[in-house]
Amino acid sequence: MDINTFIAQFLSGLSTAMLLFLISSGLTLIFGVVNVLNFAHGSFYLLGTYFAYQLMQLFDNFWVGLLVGAVGAGIVGMIIEFLFLRRIYGRAQEGAFQLLMTFAFILILDDVVKFIWGTEYKTIPKPASLVGSLNIGSVTVPTYNIFIIIVGLLVVLFAWYFLTKTDTGKTVRASSLDRIMLGLLGTNVPMIMTLVFGVATAMGGLAGVLAAPLRTVTPGAGVEFIIDSMIVVVIGGFGNFWGALLGALIIGEVLSFGILWMPELATVLTFIVMIIVLIVKPEGLLAKRAVGRK
Amino acid sequence: MKKIKDYLPWIVYFVFFLGIVVVNPGTHYIHLVARVIIFSLYAVAFNLLYGTTGLVSFGHALFYGVGAYITGMLVKATSPEFFLLYILLGAVGAAFVSFFIGLLTLRLTGIYFTMLTLAFAQLVWGLTFKLYHFTGGDDGIQAIAKPALLSGGVTKYYLFSFVVVTICIYILWRIRRSPFGTVLNSIRQNPQRITFLGLNVYKNQLKAFVISAFFAGIAGGLYAGLDGSIHPDMLHWPTSGNAILMATIGGMGTFFGPVVGAGILTGLEEIVGKYTEYWSFYIGLVVLIVVLLFPNGVLGIKRLGGSKNNEEKETEVACNSGN
Numbered sequence: 001m002d003i004n005t006f007i008a009q010f011l012s013g014l015s016t017a018m019l020l021f022l023i024s025s026g027l028t029l030i031f032g033v034v035n036v037l038n039f040a041h042g043s044f045y046l047l048g049t050y051f052a053y054q055l056m057q058l059f060d061n062f063w064v065g066l067l068v069g070a071v072g073a074g075i076v077g078m079i080i081e082f083l084f085l086r087r088i089y090g091r092a093q094e095g096a097f098q099l100l101m102t103f104a105f106i107l108i109l110d111d112v113v114k115f116i117w118g119t120e121y122k123t124i125p126k127p128a129s130l131v132g133s134l135n136i137g138s139v140t141v142p143t144y145n146i147f148i149i150i151v152g153l154l155v156v157l158f159a160w161y162f163l164t165k166t167d168t169g170k171t172v173r174a175s176s177l178d179r180i181m182l183g184l185l186g187t188n189v190p191m192i193m194t195l196v197f198g199v200a201t202a203m204g205g206l207a208g209v210l211a212a213p214l215r216t217v218t219p220g221a222g223v224e225f226i227i228d229s230m231i232v233v234v235i236g237g238f239g240n241f242w243g244a245l246l247g248a249l250i251i252g253e254v255l256s257f258g259i260l261w262m263p264e265l266a267t268v269l270t271f272i273v274m275i276i277v278l279i280v281k282p283e284g285l286l287a288k289r290a291v292g293r294k
Numbered sequence: 295m296k297k298i299k300d301y302l303p304w305i306v307y308f309v310f311f312l313g314i315v316v317v318n319p320g321t322h323y324i325h326l327v328a329r330v331i332i333f334s335l336y337a338v339a340f341n342l343l344y345g346t347t348g349l350v351s352f353g354h355a356l357f358y359g360v361g362a363y364i365t366g367m368l369v370k371a372t373s374p375e376f377f378l379l380y381i382l383l384g385a386v387g388a389a390f391v392s393f394f395i396g397l398l399t400l401r402l403t404g405i406y407f408t409m410l411t412l413a414f415a416q417l418v419w420g421l422t423f424k425l426y427h428f429t430g431g432d433d434g435i436q437a438i439a440k441p442a443l444l445s446g447g448v449t450k451y452y453l454f455s456f457v458v459v460t461i462c463i464y465i466l467w468r469i470r471r472s473p474f475g476t477v478l479n480s481i482r483q484n485p486q487r488i489t490f491l492g493l494n495v496y497k498n499q500l501k502a503f504v505i506s507a508f509f510a511g512i513a514g515g516l517y518a519g520l521d522g523s524i525h526p527d528m529l530h531w532p533t534s535g536n537a538i539l540m541a542t543i544g545g546m547g548t549f550f551g552p553v554v555g556a557g558i559l560t561g562l563e564e565i566v567g568k569y570t571e572y573w574s575f576y577i578g579l580v581v582l583i584v585v586l587l588f589p590n591g592v593l594g595i596k597r598l599g600g601s602k603n604n605e606e607k608e609t610e611v612a613c614n615s616g617n
Contacts, residue, residue, distance in 0.1 A: 037405055087586055095405055096350045100542055101585045103535050107578030115572055227416060227531075234409050264424050271417040275398075278410050282402050 007139045009256050015145040017252025018152025022207035023225060024232035025159065025244040026200030032176040032239030033196045036085060037095075039102035041204050042226030043109035048073040048205025049212045049221065050117050053124055062127035066209045073205025078198035080105060085197075086190065106223070114219045124212035148210055155203070156245060163241065172196060176239060228255075231274045237284025246285055303550040311456055321448050325520075328452040330560045332516045335459045337540035337552030338466055339509030344538065345546030346470060347502045348482025349400075352408045353415030354510055354537045356395075357388040359529035360418070361511025362518040364388075366435040369518075374439040381458070381515035388511025389504050396503035400496055412531060419529040434525030438518055455516050462509050463553075469505065470549055478502050510537075539577075543584050545591025554592050 023045060030038045051072040052065030059065075084105075088097045130144045163169040174182050175192050183189045208222075215221060232251050236243025251270055258266035277285065314327050336358055343349045364384035369377065399410045422429045429435075444451050469475050477498050480488050485495050518524050527533065536559065544555025562580060566573040588595055 084582065084586070091589065093348070095408070096344070096538065096542070096546075097585050097589065099350065099352070099408065100538060100581055103539075104578040104581035104585065107574040107581070111572045111575035111578070115575070230409065231413070234406075234413075238405065265420075268417060268420040268424065271413050271420065274413045275410070275417070278402065278406065278413070279398055282406050282410075 004137075004139050005260075007136075008141065009260055010253065011136075011139075011141050011145060011149070013253040013256025014249075015148040015152075015252075016255055017248045018148050019207050019211050020225075020229055020232050020252055021152055021245055021248035022155060022203050022210070024229040024236070024248055025155075025241060026203040027229055028233045028236065028239055028241060028244040029196055029200045031233070032241070033172055034081070034085075034193045035089075036098050037102070037238075038200075039099060039226070040080075040105035040109065041201070041229065042222030042224075043106050043113075044073040044077055044201040044204040044222075045208035045211075045225055046113055046219065046222035047076055047109060048202075048208030049124070049217050050113055050122075051205070052209040052212065053117070053122050053217060056124060062124075065124070066206070069209035070202045070206035073208070074198040074202025076109075077201025077204075078194050081194050081197035086193075110219055110222065117219075119219055122217040124209070124217060126213040144213060151210065159241065228270060231270050233284075234274055235277045235285060237287030240284060240286045243284050243286035307460075307550065307553065311460075315449060315453065318449075324452050325448045326560065326564055328448060328455055328520055329517075330557050331452075331455055331459050332513050332520065333536075333540060333556035333560060334553040335462050335516070336510050336513035337537055337544070337556045338463055338549070339506050339513065340537040341541040341546055341549075341552045342466060342470065342478070342509075343502055343506040344541050345548075345551070346475065346482065347478045347499060349499060349503070350408045350538070351411045351503075351506075352531065352534050352538070353395075353411030353413075354506070355529050355531065355533035356411075356415035356418050357392055357507035357510040358514040358517075358533060358537075359422075359524075359526075360388045360391055361385055361514030362524045362528055363422070363429060363435070363514075364511075365515035366438045366518040366524045367429075369438050370435060374441045377441045377444070377519060378458075381512055381519075384515040384518075385508045385511035388514070389508040392504050392507030393500070396500045396507075400499050400503065412534070415529065415534055416531060419526060419531075422526045422529055429526070432526060434523060435518075436523045438522045438524070440519055440522070444519070451520060455520070458512065458516060462512055466505075466509060467549060474498070474501070539581060541591075543580070543591055545593035545595075547590055548593040551591050551593040558592065 023041060026044075027038060027041050030036055030041075048069035052069035055068045056062065056065040085098075085101060088094060088101060091097055126144050130147050133140050133142045134146060135141075161169075163173060171182070171187055171192060175187070175189055175196075179189050207225075211221075211225070228251060232244055232247035234247075235250060236245070236247030250273065254269055254273055255266055258269040262269065281287075311327065311331060314324065318324070336354075340351070340354050343351055343354075361381070361384035364387040365377075365380045368380040368383060395411070395414050399407055399414070402410055423431055425431075439445070440451065444454050477488065477493060481495055481498060488495050488498075514528065517528070540555035540559050541552045542555065543558050544553065545551030558580075559577070562577055563573055566576045570576075584591065
C-alpha cells in the first residue's frame with residue numbers, strides 16, 4: 001500500500017471514528033452518570049435522522065435539519081428517562097430490567113419510525129457547501145468527511161471544557177462518583193440525570209443526521225450502528241468518556257483498514273477486537289479500577 | 295411432602311399441550327402451538343441461567359442457532375432417517391461451543407458478562423453471513439427433510455416435538471430441584487457465601503451455562519425440522535432478546551414462567567400480526583408494562599399480594615449489597 005492510499009484510508013477511518021464517538025460518548029455518559037446501559041441509543045440516532053429528513057422536506061435546509069434532529073432526539077430522550085427509566089433505578093436485578101426496558105424502546109421507537117415514515121429508503125443530500133473534495137497534498141478527501149472530523153473534534157473540545165472547567169460539568173462528574181453524597185449536598189440529582197440523558201441522546205441524534213448523507217436512511221440504520229458503538233464503549237471502558245474516544249478511533253480504523261485487507265470479514269473483525277480486549281482487560285482500556293472481574 | 299400443588303403446573307402443561315391435539319383447531323394453530331412448545335424449551339433452558347443462576351446472557355441465540363444449523367446441515371449432508379440423533383448432535387455441538395465461550399465469559403460479571411456473550415453471538419452471526427458456501431449465507435438452509443415417520447401433517451411433528459420437549463423440560467425440572475439446582479439458586483442470591491461454603495462458583499456457573507446451551511441447542515434443532523428451513527436471524531441478537539422477554543414476561547422466578555412467556559409472546563405476534571404489521575410496537579408496550587408493573591412476570595403476580603417470602607428478601611439484600 002502506498003502512502004497516499006494509507007492517508008486516504010486513515011482519514012476515512014477517522015470520519016467513521018468521529019461518528020462512532022458521537023454515539024458512544026453519549027452511551028458512555030449515560031452509563032457513567034445514570035448507570036444505565038442504553039440499548040435503545042440506536043433508536044435516538046434513528047430519530048435524529050428522520051426528524052432531520054422531515055425538516056428538510058419542509059425547509060430544504062441541512063443546518064435546520066441538523067439542529068432539529070439533535071434537539072428532537074434529546075427531548076424524546078429526556079421524556080423517556082423522566083417517565084419510564086427513572087422508575088426502575090435501584091431495583092433488584094436492575095441490569096436485566098434496564099436491558100428489557102431499553103429493548104422495549106427499540107421495538108417501540110423503530111416501529112413508530114416505520115409507521116410514520118415508511119420502510120422505503122430515504123436520502124438526505126449533503127449541503128451544497130460541503131459537496132466535492134479537498135486535495136491534501138496528493139490525497140483527495142471528500143469535503144464532507146473533513147467536516148465530520150471537524151465536528152467530532154469540536155465536540156471533543158467542548159466536552160473537555162464542559163466536564164473539567166465548568167461547575168455543571170463538575171457536578172455531572174460528581175454524580176457518577178457518588179450520587180447519594182451529591183444529593184445530600186443539595187444538588188437535584190434526578191434532574192442532572194435527566195439532563196445528561198437528554199444531552200447524550202441529542203448527541204446520538206446529531207450523529208444520525210451527520211451520517212445520513214453517507215448512508216441510506218432506513219428504519220434498520222440505528223441497530224447497525226449501535227452494535228459498533230457498544231463495542232467502542234466496551235473497549236474504552238464503561239462510563240469512561242476518553243475511553244470512548246480511544247475506542248472509537250480503534251474501531252473506526254479497524255473498519256476502514258479491515259475493508260481494504262479483508263473485505264469479507266471487516267464487520268467480524270470489530271467483534272474479535274472486543275473479545276480480545278474483554279479477555280485481556282475486561283474493564284476496558286482506559287478504566288482505572290478493576291471492575292466486573294471476579 | 296409432595297403436594298398436589300407442586301404438580302399443578304405439570305397437569306396444566308399436559309392438559310393444554312395434549313388438549314390442543316384433541317380439540318384440533320386446524321393446521322395453522324397446531325403449527326403455532328408447535329412453535330410455542332419449541333420456544334418453551336428454549337426459554338426454560340435459558341431461565342436456568344437467568345432466573346436461577348442470575349446470569350443475564352444476551353447471546354443465547356448462538357446456542358439455539360448452532361443446534362439448528364448442525365441439525366439442518368447434517369440432514370442436508372446425509373439423509374433425514376437419523377433426525378433425532380442429529381438433534382442430539384446439534385445440542386452436543388451447542389454444549390461444546392458453550393463450554394469454551396463459558397470459560398471466557400464467566401470470568402466477568404454483570405453487564406460485562408452480558409456484553410461479552412452478545413459479542414460472541416454476533417461474531418458467529420456475522421460469520422454465518424460471510425461463510426456463504428458453508429452455511430448458505432443470508433439464504434440460510436432450505437428444504438430440510440423430515441424422516442418418513444414424521445412427514446405429512448404438522449400434528450405428527452408437533453407430537454414428536456412435544457415428547458422431546460417434555461422429556462427435556464422434565465430433566466431441567468429435576469435439575470432445578472436437585473442439590474445442584476439449589477447451589478445455582480444460591481449463587482444468584484449470594485455468590486460470596488457459596489464460596490465460603492467451599493463450593494466453586496465459577497465451575498457451577500459453567501455447568502449451568504453448558505446445560506442451558508445444550509437444551510437451547512435441542513430447541514434449535516427441533517425448530518429446524520418444523521419449517522424445514524433455518525436462517526441467520528436465528529443467531530441474531532433479537533433471538534437472544536426473545537429468551538429474556540419470554541422468561542421475564544412469564545416470570546423468571548418460577549420454573550414454568552418461561553413456558554407461559556413463550557405462549558404469550560408467540561400468541562401476541564400471531565394476534566397482533568393479523569391486524570397490523572407493527573406488532574413489535576405492541577410487544578414493546580407489553581414488555582414496558584411488565585417491567586414497570588409486573589416485574590415478577592405473569593406467574594409471579596400472585597406473590598405481589600401476599601407477604602414476601604424469605605427467598606425474595608434475601609435476593610434483594612444480595613443484589614443491593616453488590617452495587
